[in-house]
Amino acid sequence: MMVNDYNYETVTGRQIDLRSLTADEKDCLTFVLSKYKEKPGWSEFAAWWFNYVDDRRIGSDSPVQRICSDLEARIGIAEGKVKPPDYQDYLAAFIDEQYGSRYKFCQATGVDQGQLSKVISGKADLSLDLLRKVLSHLHASLIIQREETARSAASPEEASRVLAALAR
Amino acid sequence: MSQQEEQIECWFLIPILRNSVPREKHPTELWDVFHKCLRDLFHALSGPVDVFRERVKIRAIEDVRKTPGSWPNEQGEIINDESRKYTLLIAEHKVDDLREFLEKVANSFDQDEILCVVRGVKKSVLRRKQAGFLDGDLWSE
Structure with a gap:
């Protein structure tokens, strides 16, 4: 999935450079990841992150929004409620x-x-x-x-693995 | 001095399958587009701090399946799709904006009708081609 340790790739192939995140964005995303690891449902996670990121005043153009949407999509794909990308x-x-x-x-x-x-x-x-x-x-x-490779690349577990680098 | 606006609860359903046959799930990023548009529609992050900022608050997003017979569509057909239910708190004067927004949602999500309930009253939105699509919808013709 990822090209290197600082690159996050969405399920549709968009690349996000994690080095571009501000300290506030990294902090926000680290907390999002902790919730993500609790394995919430697709819509449960959507409702939670939408309001959490809003409360943190993260702008709509922030990479954090894109990453959270991608995390949500991965759960949806795994649950069979979102179309896997073609x-x-x-x-x-x-x-x-x-x-x-x-x-x-x-x-x-x-x-x-x-x-x-x-x-x-x-x-x-x-x-x-x-x-x-x-x-x-x-x-x-x-x-x-x-x-199988495509499924693994699009999994919630793969996203967690990549984002765990933020906490290091 | 803050200007308080009454917020009311409303909810609407977006089925997870598109209407056109074969009925498929929505494109991967379309939900992201929808959330961005929802936020942009109701959000005002700029402005003096003492002015009430109209913000949409999502009370809940739930996966639901309608009880058979509970909500027939405009043709009287019973549609039992699994749907995502959005429950919002919005300023009352934004309800018309929400309805206009849902017309675009109907087009982008390929739905003939978006079931919407405001203060317990059904105010469904029918598909209207002229309303266009959600801003950022890359998949609709």
């Missing part, structure tokens, strides 16, 4: 991260916006050639892996 989710996340919107991505790369919209919404698939072109613009590559 290639459309990775594409959407990478496009959002690098270009800000599908529109900007399509303007910059010449990829047809209508076709891309259909692909990301699950109504169509990309041809392999077009997928390669899109991945090239996103500095990404296609990987085939065992389902």
Whole structure:
């Protein structure tokens, strides 16, 4: 899952540099992790972290929000209530991260916006050639892996393991 | 001097499955988008400290399954989806904002109707295409 000790990777492949966290954010996340390790349910954890992070006045743009959402998603996936990410989710996340919107991505790369919209919404698939072109613009590559490996990478336990480095 | 606004309790349900066949669970990050929009809609973190900050407070988020027959939809059909129930405390004058927000939620989460109850009164929100989608929804056409 992670590239190195200071990188947190979400289930959709977004990278968050933990070194960018302020002391307050690290403190907040350390406490979140302690609650996470109690193995709360999906919605129980969602309700708790939403209010806790709010009470700590952590801004909506803080990486803490993204990490907490990811922790929540992992529980939801494990409980069978959230769709595990597939290639459309990775594409959407990478496009959002690098270009800000599908529109900007399509303007910059010449990829047809209508076709891309259909692909990301699950109504169509990309041809392999077009997928390669899109991945090239996103500095990404296609990987085939065992389902077990994918499940492990998306698990709550893996996220806990990575975030435990915060406490060190 | 603080300006106190009465807060009222309301709740709404978001089914965990989308309506379109085959009925699938929502995209991984869509719940994150929803929470951001919910927070942005009701949150005011800036401003002088003596002004009451209208903030949404989540009383609870629960996984529920509706009791059969308890809440038929507008067509009178009994829908028994497992759903996520959000119970909020919001300022009363924000109820219309909440309803507008839920119209976008209906589109982004692919639902014909979002069951919403305000002070014990059913005020469901029907899907309205013109309302658009949640800001940051990357998955809807």
